[in-house]
Amino acid sequence: MPSCFTLDSAISSSSASDGGRRTAQGQGWPAGVGGFLSSFFSAGAARADGGKPPPDWDAHGLAASALPxxxxxxxxxxxxKVSELAFLDRRTRAAAAAEDPLFGVYTRAQLRDELDALAASGMxxxxxxxxxxxxxxxxxLTVSYAETEWPAVEHFKCINVGGLMAPPDDDEHDMTARERMExxxxxxxxxxxxxxxxxxxxxxEKLQRELQGMVKKQRKVSSGLLKRMAGRIERWYHDEGFQCAQVVSYHGNLDAGEVVEWGHHQGGFVDKLGNVVDGNTSIPLIDxxxxxxxxxxxIYNNGAGKQALKNIDSLGxxxxxxxxxxPDETNQGGVIVAIKLKDHDRKSAQVITDWSIVPGSQGRPTLASIQPGGTVxxxxxxxxxxxxxxxxxxxxxxLLNPEDDLSFKLEYAHPYLDGIDNRSRNRTFKISCFNSRKLSPIFVAGPNMYEAPPIWVDRIGFKANITESFTKQSKFTYGLVVEEITTRDENNNICTHGSRQLPSGALSMIGPPTTLSGTGVDRMAFLQANITRDxxxxxxxxxxxxxxxxQMDQGLGIGSKNPFFNRHQLTVTKFINLNKQEKGPRKPPPAVLALHGRYAGCVxxxxxxDAFALGGPHSVRGYGMGELGASRNLLEVATELSVPITVKNRHTQVYAFAEHGTDLGSSKDVKGNPTEFxxxxxxxxxxxxxxxxxxxRAICRFACSTVAKSYAIFGVYIGS
Known part of the structure; x- marks a missing residue:
């Protein structure tokens, strides 16, 4: 007996691909081992080739006796019919019951075949x-046995025999002694x-050392030791996501073998009835x-399969x-992964209409206008x-007369700019035409003033950029923006200056200019870049x-009054897992401390x-948009602590936050000083x-500043 021993295993997607398993050296579990007796000994043996007979059975016709x-x-x-199955180890004189005895109906010949298979296994x-x-x-039935023991093992190593497994042996019963030797x-x-x-x-290495320790501790190799080693190996593979892994044979040397590769992958599309058809998507794009x-x-891993599912789904x-x-029928131990896909509809159109409801003369809700708004x-x-x-x-x-406040967007996206086969770079080109309208947060009244007339900012132009993705979340975007900006009042007229209401009720029209040119209309072109590390x-x-x-915007000196500027901002956020909670199903979320900082400036x-507004849901919570000021530079810091709790067996969280924002004294550097006005x-x-x-989300917020007294706001919100 050599002083080296081998335990081979392989990944396959089915444990019943053949009637039994045999080793390359004829040792281990031969093809006949696989019935209910071997189920107790084997680390996952299949059924015997003959299978179980029909459930009809005959009484034994013998006198009931305690004697065998x-x-x-x-x-x-x-x-x-077998109704009791016990095993007796002659060496230890210990009796054990089968974990899965597979009681059933058997003939005498089948029972003898099971006995012969165990005796011929060599184990x-x-x-x-x-x-x-x-x-x-x-x-x-009582099976008496003694485990075969071999001399002490001096050498142990691990090899990977996956995809190299030999086909089942030919039947040796028809061979002569010379043929069997060859x-x-x-x-x-x-x-x-x-x-x-x-x-x-x-x-x-840690697991290999553990297996070596098992061998050194027992010294002599027995079938029980091999079974324990096989169980430990399979448990590790299954815990790591290799659900197809199983020990398939024991060899005459104890190199702990292991697991397979997979053969190849196949991609295909299915129609509404599940039939395989030609799809609309390029296969290299999926690959x-x-x-x-x-x-x-x-090696095929369930985690890799789930990641493939997630990656393909992200394509949308x-x-x-x-x-x-x-299982790959042409490559023993190999796996074929089939990916079936169903395309979305390539073309779609949608019309969404809405009507605004306002309080009526008697407080009853009524339509603000019978003419619907909406989106096409x-x-x-x-x-x-x-x-x-x-x-x-x-x-x-x-929608019936869209000329007044029409906004539109038309965008073309061209991914894989460097080609699908170039996997070293992932760049996407986008070009869009837009016309948008937003309420300016710069021309809003402070907390101790009457409400100021709103100023709307219309932007129309086009933008072309290239986005290079480094990871799924980190990317770099750079491009060119050309736009025309028009400021308008609530009557849709071009507005050149901001205004405020005086105590007398009259409007002061000498406020800050709304545009760089002073005409209410600006045109400019600038470069824009954004890099995200996430x-x-x-x-x-x-x-x-x-x-x-x-993010950085760089003016090119092209447009109204040749604007040349460098506008930039840096945002840093860190989420800290305070209690080191691990990821897992049905586990609560961790306690999280969020630290946030933002700096913005313009030269x-x-x-x-384009001034930076201070205050609002994304600036300093508790204030309205721009309620604190409009600045050339700003600095914001914030922190939030969220702690999970359980309410009626449901996970929820409570949290506390604190935020501060300042214009760093730069409000006076904005033309017309909107903050002071x-x-x-x-x-x-x-x-x-x-x-x-x-x-x-229910929030109780407290806001304070040197001008406004502290005040509390309580609100209930849907969503974060």
């Missing part, structure tokens, strides 16, 4: 089978070649989304995605099967990690509509507490 009855006394024509010595007649006409020699040569061609083992571990020559091109692994949109996605898209939308508060992740619904965003020409302070703080129940 030899197998030879059973009637060969009867079908006996047990002196195997005997005794029957015990029961009063109800069934049989009890067959065994050929098997030995094939096995040695398999070991030389084996790939590196992926089991960690580039597959994880590296899900490619030919690598398919309504149905199925990842189906199956269309989309043509996956052009040429390469994920290119053309999207357009038109929005107006009066390594955040979700742990049980909570965001953990870091996010950093830097050069700065029109009022509208009597705003230029800095402020807020703090508060809240509770979140699903999508409902």
């Amino acid at each position: 009855v030899p197998l030879s006394r059973l009637d060969g024509k009867k079908r006996y 047990f010595d002196h195997v005997t089978l005794q029957t015990k007649p029961k009063p109800d006409g069934t049989l009890g 067959h065994l020699r050929r098997q030995e040569r094939e096995y040695q070649q398999l070991v030389r061609r084996a790939k590196p083992c992926i089991m960690p 580039r989304e597959l994880p590296h571990q899900l490619r030919p020559g690598h 091109l398919f309504s149905t995605i199925e990842v189906q692994p199956r 949109s269309f989309e043509h996605r996956n052009i040429c099967g390469l994920k290119r898209s053309l999207i357009g939308s038109v929005t107006s508060s009066n 390594n955040t992740k979700f742990i049980n619904g909570a965001t953990i990690g870091d996010r950093c965003i830097f 050069g020409d700065l029109p009022s509509y 509208f009597r705003r302070v230029g800095h402020g703080s807020s703090y508060g507490v809240g509770v979140e129940l699903g999508a409902v």
